[in-house]
Amino acid sequence: MVTPTYYLLHVADPERSGRFYGELFGRAPVETSPTFVLFVLDGGIKVGLWSGATVEPATGGAPGAMEIGIAMKAPAEVDAFHEGWIARGLQVFQAPTDMDFGRSFMVTDPDGHRIRIFAVTA
Secondary structure, eight states, X not given: OOOOOEEEEEESOHHHXXXXXXXXXXXXXXXXXXXXXXXXXXXXXXXXXXXXXXXXXXXXXXXXXXXXXXXXXXXXXXXXXXXXXXXXXXXXXXXXXXXXXXXXXXXEOTTOOEEEEEEEOO
């Protein structure tokens, strides 16, 4: 079985996106350069932010066509994360909502990549 452990997002400005994801993840990147920023998360998952202008082969995809999911254990945690997000002055794309799978809200990064914070209740 193959288990993905490394996710790359093509971004317009890796430094700006690095600040955004540093705030989201609550940690500093382990690597930074003008064209690339890398985070290593708990469990060893890596999230790389690569300058879309330097990706090879060139990218053709548009942000928003996929989502990064961040699972919480309970709906109250989703709401608390949302409140903390708002308290920091960050924008929310979709307010906390009860959906068929559970409680969820969504933010977007500076490039429009979707990030869904959720707790499964169904």
